[in-house]
Amino acid sequence: MKNNFFKINISAGILVLSSLFLTSCSNINTITSAKNNSTVEKPLRATGDLGLIIERATGQVLVINNTHKTRLAEISGLGDLSHASIVYSRDQRYAYVFGRDGGLTKIDMLKDKIAKRILQSGNSIGGAISQDGKLIAVSNYTPGGVKVFDAQTLELVANIQATQMPDMPRNKDGSIKRSKVVGLVDAPEQRFVFSLFDSDEIWVADFSNSTPKSKYTLKKFTNIGRAPYDGLISPDGRYYIAGLFGEDGMALLDLWHVEKGVKRILDGYGKGEKRLPVYKMPHLEGWTMAGDYAFVPAVGEHKVLVIDTKTWQQAGAIDVYGQPVFVMVEPDHHQVWVNFAFPRNEKVQVINTETKKVTDTLEPGKGVLHMEFTPRGEQVWISVRDKNKVKIYDTKTHKLLKELPAKSPSGIFFTARAHKIGL
């Protein structure tokens, strides 16, 4: 007892001294609380309303709080983030940042620090976290394929190499190129689904029966349509859809019935219309569904397409300001927000999902790159690259609530994504 008392007294004494040393004007409250707890008090921080914003030009991320609309920290040293995306661990403590240069960075949201960083390929595009939260998959351009890592240690678990493309120019080291992989998502039953841009395929990697001999099984669907550029999965994890760049239409895979194969939907939409030059590939992120309809960007047209999800037929097309890049639905499915490709990337339009009409056009400024809703949708955060700002709008009134400075901001990712299939 005496010994313990002595120890506590000493440590309390050290704390008193250090706090005196640190704060030039002594604050009695701090000292008292330090005495009582015998540890230096740091405010506790929950992560459920935090998020990260990519600062693409400087290889940094901003840690933000979306309740208070504040910047909390800036973390450096993430490499080339010109095309970056993020997934979160299910405890919402760690973020996994997938960078363009093949970097996979694990960020500790409690400490505002990089917990671990590896360079896993020469050139990558995105990633996903498995259903059980234990695996991180990254889709790569060079060398084309998917690498799967242990979420805790970032040690390699599996290397899934994409189809070889002997007709394409070879890699610098003389090896045969493999197809670039895009549209990687997680799916229920411990699966990853992705598309092969050059070889026109969709693959399903199943990690549910991992044995020491083989970590996964692979199901390949070929000839799914030319040049799939991205993919998305429905929020229930049932349907995977790949957008096609090489032709009009999309490829649909029912993950409850993979035996039925890939089905072509929206075949030949926009037929007879001249496709405009596409200066930026649209993104398919999440599932923009409201009632029985899904909203997707048309490639090379100033249109948002409406799909009837009962029949998978096109149910309409909404004329919009430019070529859509992101078509994102609010969490309550009431409105869809759309941003546009260069050179019409200064505006954002809002579509009412009931009337399927554009109800408002906002002008956040040149270089609108991404939009993210707060978990229950009362705000939308919009990154405006060329203004070096993130603008926060009220989704009901469409009024600007606040602007935060950010250097060339692109993707905005809130931790609420941790619990959503496919995000």
Added chain:
Amino acid sequence: MMMFQKAITLKKTPKMITYAIKVNAFMWLAITILLLSSMSSTVSAQTNKLTAERQHELYNMVRQDCGSCHGMTLKGGLGSPLLPDDLKSKSIDFITLTILKGRPNTAMPPWNEIVTRNEARWIAQQLKKGAFK
């Protein structure tokens, strides 16, 4: 265009230069602007004289917008890498044409509605030099 020709002749004869100095500052400004704008819109393939402002715009465009496919450091992505080493076997003319016309059956769009021939040529030259790193 009249002013443009005048400006050219001004440079050539000393007498005219004396005259030109007398022309007020505003006139000079107008002449310079006309000169620059006519140069960037007409062919003048050899000269490549773009305003510093336009060069800055193009620099940003290459890094940010071309960069969305080719990578911001042009190391490649969905589009091929565009660093000097990768472009060794490609001529300035070829790159200029690729920028203007795009590559059919690939994701590379024609940029001729965004940049002039002269600007495309400038970009091609800068790409060869590795100026966008």
